[in-house]
Amino acid sequence: MNNYEQSGYFYLENFFSENEVAGIEKILIKFHELWLTDHAENYKNGILNSHSLTSGNYLNEEEKITLFNFISQDKFQELLKGIFPNTPIFLNTQLFFDPKSRDQKNYWHRDIQYTGMSVEDQKQAIKTQNVVHFRIPVKSELGIELIPKTHREWDLQKEFDVRNSLKGCNQSDDLERGEIVKLDRGDLLVFSANMIHRGIYGNNRFSLDIIFCDNIPQMKNFVDRNNLPSSKVFEAIRNKKIFDFL
Numbered sequence: 354m355n356n357y358e359q360s361g362y363f364y365l366e367n368f369f370s371e372n373e374v375a376g377i378e379k380i381l382i383k384f385h386e387l388w389l390t391d392h393a394e395n396y397k398n399g400i401l402n403s404h405s406l407t408s409g410n411y412l413n414e415e416e417k418i419t420l421f422n423f424i425s426q427d428k429f430q431e432l433l434k435g436i437f438p439n440t441p442i443f444l445n446t447q448l449f450f451d452p453k454s455r456d457q458k459n460y461w462h463r464d465i466q467y468t469g470m471s472v473e474d475q476k477q478a479i480k481t482q483n484v485v486h487f488r489i490p491v492k493s494e495l496g497i498e499l500i501p502k503t504h505r506e507w508d509l510q511k512e513f514d515v516r517n518s519l520k521g522c523n524q525s526d527d528l529e530r531g532e533i534v535k536l537d538r539g540d541l542l543v544f545s546a547n548m549i550h551r552g553i554y555g556n557n558r559f560s561l562d563i564i565f566c567d568n569i570p571q572m573k574n575f576v577d578r579n580n581l582p583s584s585k586v587f588e589a590i591r592n593k594k595i596f597d598f599l
């Protein structure tokens with residue numbers, strides 16, 4: 354059993370072999386370099402992640418198949434069974450890196466606060482819904498800071514004020530209940546996007562996040578079908594279930 358339901362996250366050291374990380378590293382770097390060329394302005398303005406590695410034309414078919422097979426690998430299937438009540442779906446991928454300016458502050462948030470849902474609806478949704486990141490660092494990184502249990506529980510007042518910049522608080526203010534998980538190449542951090550969290554910048558970090566969510570209509574609204582395998586690529590993927598839901 355993992356610790357997801359209780360804490361909202363779990364951390365598995367040396368989950369991947371060096372070969373497994375090396376098997377996707379070149380693809381991630383290729384995507385990142387092409388993305389940076391096209392998004393120089395956004396990068397200059399402080400953006401610290403890209404997304405949708407499996408759509409668009411930065412990667413070729415063979416590279417996408419490698420990524421899809423990585424995303425749906427057997428070792429993940431086992432973990433997903435322990436997290437989701439039913440077979441989840443693949444939502445998206447992201448790459449996280451350091452912002453261009455060293456002075457840029459990080460920010461506490463729940464991903465759900467950016468969906469446009471009312472606060473009351475968010476409070477209800479987190480009690481049952483699951484949006485889960487699998488963070489795969491290509492380099493050692495200072496990690497993520499998380500507030501345990503907040504994937505199911507609502508904020509303390511101070512936490513709410515900080516992540517919403519209310520009452521003179523800044524989104525980067527330290528929070529007492531935060532726990533930092535440092536990550537090395539080869540490790541895996543699984544955490545709920547609904548919990549209160551923030552990235553810790555530095556070390557020229559470079560991490561792949563794979564996002565899975567419940568197979569429910571409310572979540573399917575967020576699926577961009579361009580991120581799913583084309584019919585030709587679909588045939589070449591070993592484990593198809595998490596991509597086969599539309």
Ligand SMILES: O=C(O)CCC(=O)C(=O)O
Binds near residue numbers: 562
């Ligand atoms: O690593 C970060 O900068 C933040 C990560 C995050 O917010 C997320 O994965 O939802």
